[in-house]
Amino acid sequence: MRNLLSMEHLTNDEIMLILERAAGFEAGEISNLPRSYNVANLFFEPSTRTKTSFEMAERKIGCTVIPFDAGFSSALKGETMYDTVKTLEMIGMDAVVIRAKEDEYYNELLEGINVAVINAGDGAGQHPSQSLLDLYTIYKEFGSFEGLNVTIVGDISHSRVAKSNATSLKKLGVNVRFLCPPEWAGNFEAHHSWDELLEDSDVVMLLRIQHERHVINKSFSKESYHEQYGLTFEREARMKEGAIIMHPAPVNRDVEIVSELVECERSRIFDQVRNGVFVRMAILETILKER
Amino acid sequence: MRNLLSMEHLTNDEIMLILERAAGFEAGEISNLPRSYNVANLFFEPSTRTKTSFEMAERKIGCTVIPFDAGFSSALKGETMYDTVKTLEMIGMDAVVIRAKEDEYYNELLEGINVAVINAGDGAGQHPSQSLLDLYTIYKEFGSFEGLNVTIVGDISHSRVAKSNATSLKKLGVNVRFLCPPEWAGNFEAHHSWDELLEDSDVVMLLRIQHERHVINKSFSKESYHEQYGLTFEREARMKEGAIIMHPAPVNRDVEIVSELVECERSRIFDQVRNGVFVRMAILETILKER
Amino acid sequence: MRNLLSMEHLTNDEIMLILERAAGFEAGEISNLPRSYNVANLFFEPSTRTKTSFEMAERKIGCTVIPFDAGFSSALKGETMYDTVKTLEMIGMDAVVIRAKEDEYYNELLEGINVAVINAGDGAGQHPSQSLLDLYTIYKEFGSFEGLNVTIVGDISHSRVAKSNATSLKKLGVNVRFLCPPEWAGNFEAHHSWDELLEDSDVVMLLRIQHERHVINKSFSKESYHEQYGLTFEREARMKEGAIIMHPAPVNRDVEIVSELVECERSRIFDQVRNGVFVRMAILETILKER
Structure with missing residues (x-):
């Protein structure tokens, strides 16, 4: 694996190898990388957990992390993503982790760039490391994917988590269902009521309502969203034994x-x-060890 | 010691243990922590010396410091302090150092959080690490606290330094006096003239006038503050032998x-x-070694 | 060498020693510093390559890099550069790398400061590390400087790169020529057409047009600049064999x-x-090893 850009590029075998290796790390195995690699994290959108999680993971496998302040970089001077990443390559990075506002920003990095690129979220596109951790969470819980009912609830059309997960869960044999207000379904076939979905869901996967993308407005309040689509005490009580949120x-x-x-x-x-x-x-280990 | 939130929680014995350990470090002792701990510094207000000082101290005792950019975090998306800190705990932090605008922001961290919390300043509340370094500075100078005259000068009512120091200096036997314009005294009993305080002060502790909190206005200029409450050449010359600023x-x-x-x-x-x-x-060592 | 503030302070011998040492590092030599030094990078203007390059270089010679967020520091509270740098010295820095908006900001650091200061760009003043890397690039290419024709093209009057390079290239025996629109020449004697310069240039050194300094306006568009002064296919084809851009x-x-x-x-x-x-x-090694 040279880069990680979209879940659509991963085979089931590649996914399973990453999940098994994650399980190894959780069990206390240590990285077998032959040297310390240089990595930079380019986050052009605010993030706590994804950025901090990568920062920790990089250190745990022995990387040297070179700070990059996206909010104070030459990108402000209009530098292209290609030129920014090529510059970091020349400075000696082995990999860059990028979150950016533009869908598929990485297309301009496919040629001429030798540093590994890990997509940490592209606009309303994909978020593959989030998808893999979701898959790992499900795998740890149920031991396999085949035949599970997973219900994804929220702003399906704008969610990179929904897109990344739908792609990969289906390939792994999961029965994926969507629940959302009609105007948020986008190209997905979605349900609009919990009734058909609540009792047989093994996983209820809630998506964040993105205020910052202005999807909630006067005609559709937080309260009415919560009432119709939120996970209330009453709904939680109806979930089946062993089902997770x-x-x-x-x-x-x-x-x-x-x-x-x-x-x-x-x-x-x-x-x-x-x-x-x-x-x-x-x-990171999977990608870096091929270099 | 599990956390460091307010000087009010520390006994004199706990204070003296920290000061003695600081003296040990200054004399060249090295940390005896059994492993490398993970720490993050969450500064939601601008800071140079406090943040940089913690960054240095953490490295000197062998911690791994995971960068956290408060100005570019999910706090911007409205995430609660509890959720931010719990997230960092799950990512693997052993301790977090926090400066925040809200007084006693740490109250929402007292339950359910297992990571150690070190308060690096809460609004107009406390600033315990600053207080401890002030105590250490006095202790190095005079060898004890009993009977010293310490005069604290400035915006007493809004200063977390004044509050933290008043609490602990009094407990340690210091005679603490306040000097400030009448409108800045808050609940403290304060003097309004240098005359009664200058000649017998062992320590003159000046507080920063906080322009950014708008305490100086048209009716009270920088010049008139300096004239009435500032440390001028003339006043410095009247200070007693051995007294410090x-x-x-x-x-x-x-x-x-x-x-x-x-x-x-x-x-x-x-x-x-x-x-x-x-x-x-x-x-940091005192808190981390108990984990 | 105690500091690096301006190319004007360096002798040719000092320059050549740095270039030779850089060549050593490129050939795989490692740093011979006796210990790990503490360094902070104070960038008060946006930068990707200079800041990241220093961050990498510092780690490669074994420094401990203490993060400093200039956009979130006490400089916002009006702290002077002297007080900021003195504070970092007391916290334990051995060297600080500074980029600032003010020309010759470093003048207030010449007395009373014991930490080494490396200028990473001062306003429209100097940018000595950029100049040294430019010299190194030319030196690697041609093996010497004497008699080379170097043409510097762009906003000469506002460019710290132009100033730093003009100073040092001339001292090293290079024939330096400037090409720019008449209004950008400042105190430099400049050409205003490629015709006299293109065929005999060994190096064509293009400068960045600084939109952020508003030097391009309605009366002088990007397109007309490109047409008159830009390096076009046609011009590149006329450059002599072995000449570089x-x-x-x-x-x-x-x-x-x-x-x-x-x-x-x-x-x-x-x-x-x-x-x-x-x-x-x-x-960094040259400066730190003298401490």
Whole structure:
């Protein structure tokens, strides 16, 4: 694996190798990379968990992390993504982790760039390391994917998590269902009521309502979203035994889910964060060891 | 010691242990922590000396410091302090150092959080690591606290340094006096003239006039503050032998103190900065070794 | 060498020692510094390549790099450069690398400061590490400086690269010529047409058109600049055998140079970036080993 740009590029075998390696790291295995690699994290959008998780994963596999302040870089002077990444390559990076506002920003990096590129989120496109940590969380819970019912709830059309996960879960044999207001379905075939989905879901995967993308407006309040699509106490009680709740976070408490349920027994929301470090160690090691 | 949130939580014995350990570090002792701990510094307000001092102290005791850009984090998306800190805990932090605008922001971290929390300043509340370095500076100078006269000068009511120091200096037997314009006294009993305080002060502790909190206005200029409450050449000359000048910095030169006196013989202003690193090493080691 | 502030302070011998040491590092030599030094990078203006290059160079010679966020520091509270740098000295820095908006900001650091200061760009003043990497790039190419024709093209009067390079190239025996619109010549004697300069140039050194300094306006468009002063296919074809193209970057593609020529055979634009790391390792080692 040379880069990680989109879940669509990964075979099931490649996915499973990363999940198994993440499990190894969680069990205490250490990295077998032959040397220390240089990595920079280019985050052009605010992020706490993804950036910090990569920072930790990089150090745990022995990388040297070179700070890059995207909000104070030459990108402000209009430098192209190609020129920024090529510059970092010449400075000696082995890999760059990038989050950017533009969908598929990485297309301009496919030719002429020798540094490895790991996509940490592209606009409303993909978010493959989040998808892999979601898959790892499900895999740890159920031991396999075949035949599971996973319900993804929220702004499907704008969510890179929804897109990345839908792609890969289906390939792995999961029965993926979407639940959202009609105007947020985009090209996906979606349900608009919990009733058909709640009792047989093995995983309820809530998506963040992105205020910053202005998807909630006067005609559709937080309260009415919560009432129709939020995970309430009443709905949680109806979930089947062993079913789990996931959310990529940050959570809007009392919007996507009742605040008190964020750390309930079914919730894997903070476990996902913990799993993310092991998964990112596996991603980085897989890519760096081929260099 | 599990956290460091407020000087009010520390006994005199705990304070003295930290000061003795800081003295050990200054004398060249090295940390005896059993492993490398992961730490993140969350500074939601601008800071040079406190943040940089912690960054240095953390490295000197062998910590791995994971960068956290507060101005570009999910806090911008409205994430609660609890969720931010819990996320960092799941990513693998052992301790977080936090400066935030809200008084006692740490109250929401008292339950459910397992990572150690070190308060590096909460609004107009406390600033315990600054207080401990001030105590260390006095302790190095005089060898004890009992019976010293310490005069704290400035915006007492809004200063976290004044509050933290008043609490702990009194507990240690110091005679603490306040000097400020009547409107800045808050709940403290304060003097309004240097005359009763100058000649017998062992320590004159100047506070920063916080322009950014808008405490100086048209009716009260920098010049008139300097004239009435600033440390002028004339006042410095009247200070008793062996008395010292302190200031948490950054200094407004020619407001709290004449610029030329900032590095005069009596001044410990830059020594305080140096002492801060040893004190923060002691704080971090004390907290981390209990984990 | 105690500091690196301006190319005007360096003798030819000092320059050559740095270039030779850079060549050593490029050939795989490692640093012979006796210990790990503490360094902070204070960038008060946006930068990708200079800051990242220093960050890499510092790590490669074994420094501990203490993060400093200039956009979130006490400088925002009006702290002087002297007080900021003195504070970092007391915290334990051995050297600080500074980029600032003010010309010759370093004059206030000449007395009372014991930490080494490396100027990474002062306003419209100097940029000595860039100049040294440019010299190294030329030296690698031609083996010597004597008698070379170097043509510097662009906004000569505002460019710190032009100033730093003009100073040192002339001292080294280079025949330096300037090409720019008449209004950008400042105090330099400049040509205003490529015709006299193109065929005998060994080095064409393009400068960045600084939109952020508003030097292009309605009466002088990007297109007309490119037409009159840009490096077009036609001009590149007329350059003599072995002649090279340089640019400090970031490049405005299709303004200073046709986009497709940025990585042409003659171009050393990305090599310059790579060379910068070796040169900065040499600068840092030279300064730190005298401490």
